[in-house]
Amino acid sequence: MSSEQTANILTECIERQGMMAVADNLSSHFPETAIVTVVVVCCFVATKSTYEYIKKRNRKLDLIIVGSGPIGLTTAIIAAQHSRISKITLYESKPKQNLFLRPQQISLDKRSIHFLKSLMIDFNAIEGCWQNDRFYTRVGTFQEHLLEILKKLDANLEIKFGCKFTGEIMRSISKNQNKKLGMIVVCDGVRGDTASLLGLSDEYILCSCNAYGAMASLDRMYHKHVAVPETSKHNFKLDLSAFGSEYRQPELSKPTFRFKIFGTYRHRYLTLSCPKNGSNVLRQLRITSDSSVIRHIFQESFNSYRTKHEKKISDMEAISMHCSRRMTEIKLSYRRENVALIEDENLIVSVEGDATRTINFHTGFEVNMGFRGLESIHQFITDITMANKKDLLIETLTQKVRHSQKVVDEFLRNGLSIPIHG
Structure with missing residues (x-):
């Protein structure tokens, strides 16, 4: 076959790809050489690659967020600052005013604060207090600030307060999807049912933290909702010999406990924890049916380590x-x-915060674990929009699962560590 015939055949192929103008130009300049073949193929490949690259670069997602707690609102802030998100719709079953009234206090650690500051969150504008690189504030106060941040961002955002995400809404979304890739981030808490509604398994994996704990709460309605730094006592030893001989043991073998007071002045929480060991005292505190023992520990410990602004816990x-x-x-x-x-x-569905992991010992750990999970959400969105094949999409999901497991592993290693010296 002559070079001219080769050029003619190649020109016909390129014409079918919408590149007739390029073929005519090249054929007129190189009618007798095979160079036309190489040049045109290179042009075609380069053009097609550029087209695919631009197509991937311009691909955007519609994002749905279920739940407007700290994790849900932070997800919205991340999405609002992401160039790959075209629209954000947030569903919250509770009325807006109910969010700001939430009295629980949260404790944000140094890593979470660094992450949140990168999202333009201004801690100087949030009512709360600092201690040892930690920030303490009420959940409602924190959510109110996150909503203010969202208002300032130029994003296509719709928040539907008082609107529970239901199967009917899901069917409506599916009907209007028109083959466009979408994403749902579930942040409706440990009691939420959205993940199950979307077909995800209800199965949870339980991991021991190699520690035992007890908790108490005290409501003092005459106090205001004022954020208070937590009070901790490490290397805490208990003398419970007054409760019976079974609580007595040699001084050197006494177990080390950690006592902690946290929450606002109105709602105070007390926790007692201890690493697993074979001591008589811990064994008795695990099997006792006399609730007065634990109650006595909390009353006496609170009265010893309370802040100077608080009264002692009376017997009543x-x-x-x-x-x-x-x-x-x-x-x-x-x-x-x-x-x-x-x-x-x-x-694409991603479950975040308490909806995916929680601890049965409420000490402020949960919200920080939730922010750990969100550390990968920006890259997750980018990788989803760049994946043009199913295997690449699956790899992106796998990477998110690995990050979630890493959050769990880090907490099991360090979350409940009790210092030897306090």
Whole structure:
């Protein structure tokens, strides 16, 4: 076959690809050489690669967020600052005013604060207090600030307060998807049912934190909702010999406890924890049926380590205090399936915060673990929009699962560590 015939055949092929003008130009200049073949193929490949690159660069997602707690609102802030998000819709089952009234206090650690500052969150504008590189504030106050940040961002955002995410809404979304890839981030807490509604497994994995704990709460309604730094006492030893000979043991073998007071002045929480060991005292605190023992520990410990602005817990208050009956094993639970690809609806699902992992010992750990999970969400969105093949999409989901497992592993290593010296 002559070079001219080769050029003619190649020109016909390129014409079918919409490149007739390029072929004519090249054929007129190189009618008798095989160079035309190489040049045109290179042009075609380069043009097609550029087109695919631009197509991937311009691909955007519609994002749905379920839940407007600290994790849900932070997800919205991340998405609002992401160039790959075209629209954000946030569903919250509770009315807006209910969010700001939440009295629980959260403790943000140094790593979470650094992450949140990178998202333009100004801690100087949040009512709270600092201690040892930690920030303490009420959940409602924190959520109010996050909403203010969202208002300032130029994003296509719609927040639907008082609107629960239901199967009917899901069907409506699927109907209007039109093959466009979408994403749902589930942040509706440990009691939420959105993940199950979307078809994700309800199965949780339970991990021991190698420690035992008990908790008490005290409501003092005459106090205001003022954020207070936590008070901790490490290397804490208990003398419970007055409760019977079974609590007595040699001085050198006494177990080391950690006592902690946290929460606002109105709602005070007390926790007692201890690493697993074979001591008589811990064994008795695990099996006792006498709730007065734990109640006595919390009353006496609070009265010894309270802040100078607080009154001691009276005997009457101690009776009304909500208190664990005994020390129980502290466990972390996390959802076995926390990301998914729903192919029929062309949707990516990611479960975050308490909806995917929680600890049965409320000490402020949960919100920090939630922010650990969000540390990968920006890259996750980018990788999803860049993946033009199913195997690349699956690899992106796998990377998110690995990050979630890393959050769990880090907490199990360090989360409940009790210093030898306090």
